[in-house]
Amino acid sequence: MADPTYTPPKVWSVDTESGGRFANINRPTAGAREEKDLPVGDNPFQLYSLATPNGVKVTIMLEELLELGHKGAEYDAYTVNIGQGEQFTSGFVALNPNSKIPTMEDRSGDKPFRVFESAAILIHLAEKFGTFLPTDTVARAETLSWVAWQVGTGPFIGGGFGHFYAYAPEKYEYPINRYAMETKRIFDVADKRLAESRFLAGDEYTIADMANFPWLAPFTTGDIYNDAKTFLSIDEYENVGRWVKEIAARPAVKRGRIVNKVWGEENQQLAERHSAADFEGKDI
Numbered sequence: 001m002a003d004p005t006y007t008p009p010k011v012w013s014v015d016t017e018s019g020g021r022f023a024n025i026n027r028p029t030a031g032a033r034e035e036k037d038l039p040v041g042d043n044p045f046q047l048y049s050l051a052t053p054n055g056v057k058v059t060i061m062l063e064e065l066l067e068l069g070h071k072g073a074e075y076d077a078y079t080v081n082i083g084q085g086e087q088f089t090s091g092f093v094a095l096n097p098n099s100k101i102p103t104m105e106d107r108s109g110d111k112p113f114r115v116f117e118s119a120a121i122l123i124h125l126a127e128k129f130g131t132f133l134p135t136d137t138v139a140r141a142e143t144l145s146w147v148a149w150q151v152g153t154g155p156f157i158g159g160g161f162g163h164f165y166a167y168a169p170e171k172y173e174y175p176i177n178r179y180a181m182e183t184k185r186i187f188d189v190a191d192k193r194l195a196e197s198r199f200l201a202g203d204e205y206t207i208a209d210m211a212n213f214p215w216l217a218p219f220t221t222g223d224i225y226n227d228a229k230t231f232l233s234i235d236e237y238e239n240v241g242r243w244v245k246e247i248a249a250r251p252a253v254k255r256g257r258i259v260n261k262v263w264g265e266e267n268q269q270l271a272e273r274h275s276a277a278d279f280e281g282k283d284i
Helices: 053-067 090-095 118-129 137-167 173-194 207-221 237-246 253-257
Strands: 045-049 074-080 103-106 114-118
Touching: 045 053, 053 118, 053 137, 053 207, 053 253, 090 103, 090 114, 103 118, 114 118, 118 137, 118 207, 137 207, 173 207, 173 237, 173 253, 207 237, 237 253
Parallel strands: 045 074
Antiparallel strands: 045 103, 103 114
């Protein structure tokens, strides 16, 4: 049977529940819904996040910095439960008016300031510590291009394919086919690039890889959007698979992937992170 059609009204309004996994928090307005301050620790960086692909980008970066010996990159990480609307508290909105995880406060200097949106946080940290972002003009441009590529492709993978294939209350052929096609095209772009270079921006591991890895990796292991790995024939993208395995083996990546994770096996969860000691006893 063909998908039912929808005739949009002349002026849209919130007449019905949107449906789907996040229907209880979706609204067409911004701003705080609850007065509540955020917790603050003693480290230079305060991170408020969840171990979704966008959140994992930043915890990987922070752990990589610490792995290199940058003690100034110590951070406190607090879990923000987006399913319960914790991103709409006044404290969170003050740090990110867009109410999306992750958001961060840099308290390393005299005056604390916010940095929000995952790509902006990666670039800020890379520039602050002088690593994972080349200074050579050509290499820098290539790295930032692949970071921006991820920012542009993420919505097609998550809000597009992931939503309609795994989260929407009903499955419809048109949106699933539309976003499945685009997700496979995105994987093909990455696969072709990784056929000619070790990492996305070239021979060096950079924030381009940190930005893209958390989105592409779970598809290769079947850990995202139900059986999406099979549905999209992800094993076809052998170069992406090679790249994922290399990055996943990095100690900092293993740590970063479990920070602010509150699902799955207990020894692979870390709701809050305040020091390296918090990883003791974890399966990483």
